Amino acid sequence: MTAADRRTLFRTFTEEIASTLAALDRFAEFQEEASGGPACTNWRQDTKERLADLRAAVNRMDDADFGVCRECGEDIPPRRLLAVPGTTLCVACKSEQEHALAIP
Numbered sequence: 001m002t003a004a005d006r007r008t009l010f011r012t013f014t015e016e017i018a019s020t021l022a023a024l025d026r027f028a029e030f031q032e033e034a035s036g037g038p039a040c041t042n043w044r045q046d047t048k049e050r051l052a053d054l055r056a057a058v059n060r061m062d063d064a065d066f067g068v069c070r071e072c073g074e075d076i077p078p079r080r081l082l083a084v085p086g087t088t089l090c091v092a093c094k095s096e097q098e099h100a101l102a103i104p
């Protein structure tokens with residue numbers, strides 16, 4: 001991963017953290033007025049998990065092995081990290097792992 005890629009990822013992650021926190025704030029205000037159903041609870045849970053992934057990614061960005069697949073040592077494409085900030089596997093290793101798990 002290049003230094004420019006790293007900067008772009010960092011900026012994108014921190015922006016998304018800020019907008020996600022704002023969304024959660026709005027949600028809390030909204031919930032005071034209306035009772036949140038299961039759909040709202042799921043959204044909040046998903047959003048909190050995404051937030052945790054983003055924060056973990058930002059915390060790991062200074063590590064030398066950030067963006068490096070822990071199985072094969074190849075670079076994980078920045079686009080994949082944007083989609084799945086918490087990932088430590090490249091697409092090939094991830095699908096291999098899922099395939100292995102799928103075998104009974």
Ligand SMILES: [Zn+2]
Nearest residue numbers: 069072090093
């Ligand atoms: Zn890999």
